[in-house]
Amino acid sequence: MTSSSSRRAAGGRFGLQVxxxxxxxxxxxxxxxxxxxxxxxxxxxxxxxxALVGSSFVQLLKALVAPLVLAAIMASIGRLxxxxxxARLAGQTLLWFAITALIAVSIGIALGLVIRPxxxxxxxxxxAAPPHTVGSWLDFxxxxxxxxxxxxxxxxxxxxxxxxxxxxxNILQLVVIxxxxxxxxxxxxxxxxxxxxxxxxxxVVLRRLLGWVVRLAPIGSAGLIGNAVVTYGWGTLVGxxxxxxxxxxxxxxxxxxxxxxxxxxxxxxxxxxxAKAWPAIELAFVSRSSIAALPLAExxxxxxxxxxxxxxxxxxxxxxxxxxxxxxxxxxxxxxxFIAQFYHLPLVPSDYxxxxxxxxxxxxxxxxxxxxxxxxxxxxSTLGLPLDGVGLLLAVDPILDMGRTAVNVAGQILVPVIxxxxxxxxxxxxxxAANAQKPTPAP
Numbered sequence: 371m372t373s374s375s376s377r378r379a380a381g382g383r384f385g386l387q388v389x390x391x392x393x394x395x396x397x398x399x400x401x402x403x404x405x406x407x408x409x410x411x412x413x414x415x416x417x418x419x420x421a422l423v424g425s426s427f428v429q430l431l432k433a434l435v436a437p438l439v440l441a442a443i444m445a446s447i448g449r450l451x452x453x454x455x456x457a458r459l460a461g462q463t464l465l466w467f468a469i470t471a472l473i474a475v476s477i478g479i480a481l482g483l484v485i486r487p488x489x490x491x492x493x494x495x496x497x498a499a500p501p502h503t504v505g506s507w508l509d510f511x512x513x514x515x516x517x518x519x520x521x522x523x524x525x526x527x528x529x530x531x532x533x534x535x536x537x538x539x540n541i542l543q544l545v546v547i548x549x550x551x552x553x554x555x556x557x558x559x560x561x562x563x564x565x566x567x568x569x570x571x572x573x574v575v576l577r578r579l580l581g582w583v584v585r586l587a588p589i590g591s592a593g594l595i596g597n598a599v600v601t602y603g604w605g606t607l608v609g610x611x612x613x614x615x616x617x618x619x620x621x622x623x624x625x626x627x628x629x630x631x632x633x634x635x636x637x638x639x640x641x642x643x644x645a646k647a648w649p650a651i652e653l654a655f656v657s658r659s660s661i662a663a664l665p666l667a668e669x670x671x672x673x674x675x676x677x678x679x680x681x682x683x684x685x686x687x688x689x690x691x692x693x694x695x696x697x698x699x700x701x702x703x704x705x706x707x708f709i710a711q712f713y714h715l716p717l718v719p720s721d722y723x724x725x726x727x728x729x730x731x732x733x734x735x736x737x738x739x740x741x742x743x744x745x746x747x748x749x750x751s752t753l754g755l756p757l758d759g760v761g762l763l764l765a766v767d768p769i770l771d772m773g774r775t776a777v778n779v780a781g782q783i784l785v786p787v788i789x790x791x792x793x794x795x796x797x798x799x800x801x802x803a804a805n806a807q808k809p810t811p812a813p
Contacts, residue, residue, distance in 0.1 A: 379388035387588040388652055395420065395592030399599025411601075420596035425592025430583045431662040434546060434713045438665055442683040448566030449680030459793060463685050463804025466785045467693050467728050470632070474624045474777075475694040475729035478703025479722055482622045485702070487613040491762075513625060516543040547692055574682070580665045585652060591633040598768060603621040606796045613708050614766060620700040621773045628698070628740060629784050636791045642802060646674035647783045663779045671783050674796030677790045689782035696744075696774030696781075699729045702749040709750065709759030721753055728752050743767070778786030 402416040413421075450456040552569075553564035629638035644651075649669050654663040668686040672679045703725050710717050728749045743760065750757055763770075790796040 372483050378573070379592060384441060385569045388591050388649065391588035391654065392595050392652075395595035402596065402600045403719065411493045414653070417597070417600045420593045420600060423593025424590060424595075424597045425593075427583075427586055428657050428659065430586070431657070432659070434583065434665055435661050436582055437572070438576045438580070439687045440548045440551070441569045441576060442668065442687055443545060444552040444566060444569035445553065445573045446680055447549070447552030447569065448563075450684060451556065453680060455793060459681055459789060460684075462789045462792065463688070463785060466788055467689070469629070470693075470695055470781055470785065472726065473628055474699035474725050475619075475703045475779075477623050478620050478630070478700040479707065481616050481623075482704045482707030482711075482759045483657035485612065485616045485619075486711055487610070488708040488713075490612040491610050491644065491708075491712060504539040516547050516643060545556045545688060548687075577665075577669065580669065584666055584669075585647075587649075591652075594722050598656075598772070601768070610708075610711035610762060610766060613763070613768060616708075617701060617704050617770055619775055620704055621696055621777045624695055625780055626698060627776050629780060632784065632788060638787070638790055638791060639802065642804075643675065643787065645804075646670055646801075647780060650783060651776050655772045655776040658768065658775050660690050660775055660778045660782065661692065663775075667779050667783050671786055675783070675787050677786045678795050678797075678799035681790060681795060682786050687784040688784060689785060690779075693782045693785060694774075694778045696746045696777035698769075701770070701774050702729060702746045702775070705710070705746050705760075705763060706749050706753060706755060709755050709762070710753075712759060712762065713756055715755065715773045718752070724752055725749060 398416060398420060402414060402420060405414045405416060432799055450459075455458065552566065554564045602711070629643075633640040633643055647667075647670050650663050650667040653666055654660060657663060664687060666689070668682055671677045671682045677685075706707055706725055707717065710721075728745075741762075745762060746763075747757055750759070787796065787801075791798075
């Protein structure tokens with residue numbers, strides 16, 4: 371068997387393993403949910419195991435994000451200088467971010483007006499509650515400025531007498547830091563060249579480490595899906611089932627209609643795209659995190675879809691912070707219309723234009739934030755709609771976030787592919803080959 375055939379077989383086995391893992395997790399989740407809690411209200415051993423397995427897998431992925439983003443952006447800046455059209459590539463990337471966001475938010479608005487989910491809901495006004503996190507344009511602008519060298523953030527949640535402090539990274543600040551360091555290195559002559567080469571070497575090591583972690587995806591998927599079933603189930607969807615249905619119809623139209631049409635318009639086989647990008651989309655669905663899926667998204671974009679590494683290493687991390695068709699386009703459009711209809715507040719044409727404007731310009735407001743509450747509250751505050759309406763949606767947000775994040779990551783892979791195709795940079799043979807990928811140099 372040739373090495374290419376071996377890679378195809380391994381890729382097929384891995385995809386099947388992830389699907390089996392999700393199925394096993396789904397079954398175990400229903401079993402754990404049926405067992406329930408003990409007399410003291412403590413979760414059973416199976417529930418705890420599923421939660422531990424899922425959270426550990428995501429934590430391993432997130433541990434690689436900060437160094438990978440910094441190394442990828444710095445190394446890509448060094449390689450982009452070898453491309454004659456680097457500025458054009460950046461401009462085309464941002465343009466297609468806006469084009470696809472415009473299409474996605476338009477679909478969300480249309481579905482909200484046609485299905486009118488706010489007029490067909492089983493929840494009452496008493497279920498509404500103000501969100502704990504509120505987005506604003508000022509916070510977004512302040513978030514662009516790194517608070518420290520590594521963009522480290524800390525948050526504390528108080529529950530009664532207990533307080534829990536968590537440490538994380540603001541991914542948008544990491545991008546800003548990486549860009550600053552990369553361009554500073556470019557301007558620093560020979561010493562800067564050494565830094566950029568070093569970033570490239572670090573990136574090679576991180577990608578190898580990533581490969582080891584990704585091999586755990588079947589087990590991690592089982593834990594994540596199982597824990598989602600235990601924690602939330604599907605019964606909570608009943609109250610706002612019309613809203614959830616509307617949202618998932620919108621996400622499905624973007625993912626399975628709009629994206630394939632854009633690919634076909636550029637002479638690209640959409641089935642090949644989904645076959646090769648699916649591992650990253652699948653990981654995004656179960657992990658509910660564009661950031662956790664970022665390393666794998668970059669890997670499939672380069673190794674399986676044929677986008678040049680020099681460009682993808684820049685475009686995919688930037689897309690992971692500013693390209694969110696699910697969280698920042700379809701979701702806030704449907705949600706804003708749902709809340710307006712629920713409170714019987716009429717929207718005029720200028721309000722729909724504001725929804726579009728916020729979606730196209732404000733996507734980066736969700737950077738580094740799990741879920742889309744920040745983007746939704748930003749949209750509602752811009753329209754002057756009640757923020758209490760967010761409380762109607764929070765109960766089922768984790769279930770909705772699965773689909774939103776899958777669409778996010780699919781779009782983050784799609785745009786670099788389209789731009790590379792338009793600029794004549796895409797490896798068309800690699801893209802068209804069944805399950806093929808670039809050969810990995812021997813260690």
